[in-house]
Amino acid sequence: MGENTSSKTSFKKYILGFWILFLFGVLGIALIFLLASWGALGTMPTFEELENPETNLATEVISIDGETLGKYFKENRTPINYGDLPDHLVNALVSTEDERFYSHSGIDARGTLRAAIYLGSKGGASTITQQLSKLLFTDPNKSGTFNRIIQKVKEWVIAVRLEEQYAKNEIITMYLNKFDFLYQAVGIRSASRIYFSKEPIELTIEESATLVAMLKNPILYNPVKDQFKKNSIERRNQVLKQMEKNGFLTTIVKDSLQKLPLGTYFSPEQHDDGMATYFRAYVQEFMKDWIDDNPKPDGSSYSMYRDGLKIYTTLDFKMQGYAETAVEKHLKNLQKEFDAQNKENKTAPFRSISPSEIESILNKGIKNSDRYKTMRRKGIDKDSIMATFNRKREMRLFSWEGPIDTLMTPKDSIRYYKSFLNTGMMSMTPQTGEIKAWVGGVNYKFFKYEHVKQAKRQVGSTFKPFVYATAIDQLHLSPCDEFPNTPFTIPKGRHGVTEDWTPDNSGGGEYGGMKTLKQALAESINTITARVINKTGPESVINLIDKLGVDTSNILPVAAIALGTPDISVYDMVSAYSTFANKGVHVKPYAIQRIEDKNETILYQHQPQSSDVLSEESAFVTIKLLEGVTRFGSGRRLRTNSDYAKGTELYKRAVTGYPYALENDIAGKTGTTQNQSDGWFIGMVPNLATGVWVGGEDRSVRFPTITYGQGATLALPIWGMYMTDIYNDGTLDISRDEFERPDNLNIQIDCDEDTDELENGEGENKETTEFEIDF
Structure with a gap:
């Protein structure tokens, strides 16, 4: 009898201990979340920051017929509205990244439990909202297990707040506008233009699936790098399979789409690339002067690289294309004849001037070069700089047949560039x-x-x-x-x-x-x-x-x-x-x-x-x-x-x-x-x-x-x-x-x-x- 009583007492102690530990665990977790929400575990976004998350928005240069000529950016992002996203892109995103997106409030409890039980082997638990909170307000680069746990807690808290603040469609749009797809393709619009040379609304189902595939790891599933193209196709096909699973594609359509090649049309958007580059450089100088003379209402200055301005120009996209085509066609042809006529010219590409005059031209070119000016700003003496211009180095040179990678002295490269006819x-x-x-x-x-x-x-x-x-x-x-x-x-x-x-x-x-x-x-x-x-x-x-x-x-x-x-x-x-x-x-x-801000307020209007x-x-x-x-x-x-x-x-x-x-x-x-x-x-x-x-x-x-x-x-x-x-x-x-x-x-x-x-x-x-x- 005494033994039974002792056993029951011991069992009750274990039960009590379990519940005490469980209660303290729950309270501890709750306390961690409270501390995180109060900012005790690191800075958290304010209500105002949640209402207006800070982003760097590219300034867009737009032709008179509505085409984008180029952008100025630190981060190449041009946000778009939910209505500019094709349905199949949204379906691909939700099917692959967050199947219960429309039913949870920022945290997917079911997915989190599955990830905990299977240690992530059957998929992670991050919702689209959590991924957005990571992009907007947390620092994923901190190392160490403890820091990663703290980051995850902050991510959960922010996700819940985002769900309270924004509609589901807004969260999807913000996430796609923020994600970095590599090659200065920040946001879905830049990614669509850079990888497929089209606007998001024009994407096909398989193209949308290719971009959604990159969300897991844009480097590993890069569709334009040869070593990652196989990964990209496999991941794209998995996205299509997820769309079938969630009822957005039939099996027949899914199977036909999985057989297609990647079909990218890669066109990077660097400041030196694309249409009307010289014109955009002129517009850039115009904008610098305009910004100096036109501060914001609060007295601060507009930024071409962060404020998402829209610059509407008079340039006609088609006419600009015809002009550039005519220049290339004629000068490419003419340059061949010019080079042929210089083969017997001992002072090529110069004519009717002395060796000393040629040397003077080359030295002037050296002193006008960015390389020379940069070295002078660093305090390097002139003789040392001139010596570097006579040492061979690897460089990429222009030619009408495409860039040439070669070894050449910078001085010789200056003479090489002098040989081209320009316009x-x-x-x-x-x-x-x-x-x-x-x-x-x-x-x-x-x-x-x-x-x-x-x-x-x-x-x-x-x-x-x-x-x-x-x-x-x-x-x-x-x-x-x-x-x-x-x-x-x-x-x-x-x-x-x-x-x-x-x-x-x-x-x-x-x-x-x-x-x-x-x-x-x-x-x-x-x-x-x-x-x-x-x-x-x-x-x-x-x-x-x-x-x-x-x-x-x-x-x-x-x-x-x-x-x-x-x-x-x-x-x-x-x-x-x-x-x-x-x-x-x-x-x-x-x-x-005219110039407009990101809210379409007209800041400047041309007066004839x-x-x-x-x-x-x-x-x-x-x-x-x-x-x-x-x-x-x-x-x-x-x-x-x-x-x-x-x-x-x-x-x-x-x-x-x-x-x-x-x-x-x-x-x-x-x-x-x-x-x-x-x-x-x-x-x-x-x-x-x-x-x-x-x-x-x-x-x-x-x-x-x-x-x-x-x-x-x-x-x-x-x-x-x-x-x-x-x-x-x-x-x-x-x-x-x-x-x-x-x-x-x-x-x-x-x-x-x-x-x-x-x-x-x-x-x-x-x-x-x-x-x-x-x-």
């Missing part, structure tokens, strides 16, 4: 000032110097229309007025001439007879242009181009400007020419329509700037002069390219295969500078003006002869291909109409039969029949 190209709408296309060079990653607005180059004969426009506006000259095609001298002391100035005609062109202004501009006759500026004076021409938007601060009032000696940017030249197409009204070019510069009559007469260039002058190949393809073999290798055959009215002008250092073409139709410059970074980098060195060969083909693609695209509203004739036209523009013959190609200057000779 600047801009397109704008004359009536509004909207910039539609902007190509600042051949490759922003390798050539940072920008050739639309930053660079200024000698403009050659593209300057002559300004001289003619001044004479038409002030003296009411007519395209039909005739001048003698004979040598002409402006004496010393007149129009800034320091000694008697007698310009020659281009390429030894023949003298004799009379020429109309229309013929003189089409054939780029220097002597007649000199006669015209002698009548107007250079001051009047400079005054005109200043009103046309050209920076005239470094243009001296001398007669020689008539032949194109000033250095002017492509941006200013297109701006100025646009005034002729816009009936004499100059509209300042602009690139930024325009001014009357020329009479409508003078502008139209100038246009008619420029039409003559493309009818029977150096721009004629835009209409009858096949005639020119019959030229020399040298010429054929460079420019055949560009069948423009444009039949509509085009006003334009080519330009070529001394020694063929610069080639220009600026062309206009009624609602689009486009300018192109092509040349080497240094003026001594050039073709040896006018055959290739003229504007009609260097620059005009880019314009021709660009406009051909635009006209072939039925969605773009670019005019094929004639320029509108003013009602009050009093200046004669319809010339005599000789000019008509010239328009029909029967009276061309012999020197310009095959090639333009134009300085």
